[in-house]
Amino acid sequence: MRTSTPRLNLRVIEKSDYPELAALMDLVFHDVGGSWPRMTIMDLIHQFPDGQICIEDDGKIIGAALTIKVDYNRFSLPHVYTDIINENNVIQHQPSGDALYGLDVFVHPDYRGLRLGRRLYEARKELCRNDNLKAILAGGRIPGYHKHASSMKVTEYIEKVKRRELHDPILSFQLSNDFDVKRIMRHYLPEDDSSCGYATLLEWDNFFYEEDIDSVHDIDKTLIRIGIVQWQMRAVRSVDDLIDQAEFFVSSLSNYKADFALFPEFFNAPLMGLRREQNSVEAIRFLASFTEVIKQRFAELAITYNINIIAGSMPELRDGMLYNVSYLLHRDGTIDEQDKIHITPHEKRDWVIDGGNQVKVFDTDAGRVGILICYDSEFPELGRMLAEQNVQIIFVPFWTDTKNGYQRVRLCAQARAIENECYVAIGGSVGNLPRVDNVDIQYAQSAVFSPSDIYFPHDATIAEASPNTEMIIFADVDLDKLKQLNTEGSVTNLRHRRLDLYGGFTQPK
Numbered sequence: 473m474r475t476s477t478p479r480l481n482l483r484v485i486e487k488s489d490y491p492e493l494a495a496l497m498d499l500v501f502h503d504v505g506g507s508w509p510r511m512t513i514m515d516l517i518h519q520f521p522d523g524q525i526c527i528e529d530d531g532k533i534i535g536a537a538l539t540i541k542v543d544y545n546r547f548s549l550p551h552v553y554t555d556i557i558n559e560n561n562v563i564q565h566q567p568s569g570d571a572l573y574g575l576d577v578f579v580h581p582d583y584r585g586l587r588l589g590r591r592l593y594e595a596r597k598e599l600c601r602n603d604n605l606k607a608i609l610a611g612g613r614i615p616g617y618h619k620h621a622s623s624m625k626v627t628e629y630i631e632k633v634k635r636r637e638l639h640d641p642i643l644s645f646q647l648s649n650d651f652d653v654k655r656i657m658r659h660y661l662p663e664d665d666s667s668c669g670y671a672t673l674l675e676w677d678n679f680f681y682e683e684d685i686d687s688v689h690d691i692d693k694t695l696i697r698i699g700i701v702q703w704q705m706r707a708v709r710s711v712d713d714l715i716d717q718a719e720f721f722v723s724s725l726s727n728y729k730a731d732f733a734l735f736p737e738f739f740n741a742p743l744m745g746l747r748r749e750q751n752s753v754e755a756i757r758f759l760a761s762f763t764e765v766i767k768q769r770f771a772e773l774a775i776t777y778n779i780n781i782i783a784g785s786m787p788e789l790r791d792g793m794l795y796n797v798s799y800l801l802h803r804d805g806t807i808d809e810q811d812k813i814h815i816t817p818h819e820k821r822d823w824v825i826d827g828g829n830q831v832k833v834f835d836t837d838a839g840r841v842g843i844l845i846c847y848d849s850e851f852p853e854l855g856r857m858l859a860e861q862n863v864q865i866i867f868v869p870f871w872t873d874t875k876n877g878y879q880r881v882r883l884c885a886q887a888r889a890i891e892n893e894c895y896v897a898i899g900g901s902v903g904n905l906p907r908v909d910n911v912d913i914q915y916a917q918s919a920v921f922s923p924s925d926i927y928f929p930h931d932a933t934i935a936e937a938s939p940n941t942e943m944i945i946f947a948d949v950d951l952d953k954l955k956q957l958n959t960e961g962s963v964t965n966l967r968h969r970r971l972d973l974y975g976g977f978t979q980p981k
Contacts, residue, residue: 478529485524492533500578512561519565535579537592541569544606553661574610593649600678608676615666616640651676679955694951696838699730702918704942705903708742726777731838734899735784737846737871756823760787774801784869793826798843808834812845833861846870850884857977859892868898889921895949896921902940920947925961927953
């Protein structure tokens with residue numbers, strides 16, 4: 473009998489629990505043979521004690537989960553019950569297995585409705601994560617199928633259960649606990665008349681699983697520190713003057729162990745003031761003459777200060793055409809670049825800049841990153857193309873003159889973070905350059921945004937700068953939270969895309 477106010481405790485099963493455990497199995501599994509022999513339970517406890525879990529109410533066992541380890545490659549394929557427990561009731565536990573196999577989960581009928589089964593499943597998932605195993609597999613009975621076997625195929629029955637048009641006592645529960653049906657297995661348990669001998673092969677993937685590694689240096693970083701320079705536009709006397717200013721910020725970010733330093737779009741615009749009496753087209757091409765030097769100097773800073781630098785953007789001349797280009801200077805000396813794809817009317821009209829044709833994701837030692845330069849962040853297609861290449865952080869160097877323009881970048885960046893389940897960092901410039909045509913004023917409030925779910929800040933903003941003030945900001949982002957969001961979030965935008973309706977954006981290679 474259930475107590476009026478349960479006092480629950482979750483623990484591992486001990487050998488002395490067998491009589492109570494057997495009585496509970498007889499009660500729950502009366503239609504498929506009842507309890508397992510004492511020898512089988514003792515063997516389970518001996519071989520894999522952590523996998524045998526129970527819930528007790530005031531000292532009485534009211535639910536349990538029995539689990540073994542198996543080889544994923546073998547048991548992710550069709551099999552039968554006797555491959556797991558042979559005719560002599562010997563459990564086929566594999567101590568070196570790379571996956572868990574769920575043997576049984578059962579709860580006393582008087583305690584159903586308290587979601588105790590979910591607690592047991594969550595404990596299994598935690599064990600899977602802690603032991604760095606690939607997945608949880610299970611052969612799932614479908615005891616409701618016998619009522620419909622004469623009118624529908626088993627595949628149709630499973631589909632209707634998925635669509636919640638029908639309820640199956642076991643399959644419905646498994647699906648609600650994030651398991652996917654991978655296969656149908658015939659003759660899994662022939663004596664299971666309720667399931668007509670069928671079972672589903674169920675799988676829950678551990679997205680935190682990491683392949684065996686030989687060195688600590690092979691471990692991917694998951695906690696990443698982003699640094700952003702909210703850059704003050706000011707007159708400079710030379711390229712060295714500009715680099716000195718930049719190095720001060722890079723050094724400061726490095727001292728705080730930042731993995732990335734983000735600079736704004738056209739942060740080098742003050743150099744246009746070195747030559748007076750130029751029209752706007754001449755001035756931007758004059759600025760482009762410094763780009764290669766600045767790129768190489770920033771590459772040296774990245775190595776010297778052990779930090780990856782997103783060098784905002786700078787104009788670059790290629791084959792007589794001018795592009796707005798952002799450079800990713802890796803701390804190992806590698807240099808990547810991303811062209812701005814969408815050119816603003818101002819850039820096209822006053823500077824005659826052309827747009828690029830490819831958006832890329834870059835592998836770094838601190839995650840997979842993409843770059844959308846200012847206006848590009850306002851086009852959701854580009855963010856989705858990055859997401860389809862498994863981007864984790866999108867950097868948005870921007871330059872906006874008014875708060876209206878800034879709000880477009882900010883709000884669109886937040887949307888990109890939510891819809892693509894990634895972090896987005898925006899970095900802009902402040903101040904004014906009264907002697908430089910078309911770059912006279914700036915407005916910025918740099919920030920780092922997250923998806924909007926329980927794993928992240930309530931306003932989906934991890935850090936933000938003071939408006940229109942020169943400063944640096946830091947934000948620590950956890951890449952593992954993105955994996956958890958993708959599979960267990962309140963909503964899962966990427967998994968719920970209607971590719972049958974609108975397809976994907978990236979082109980197959």
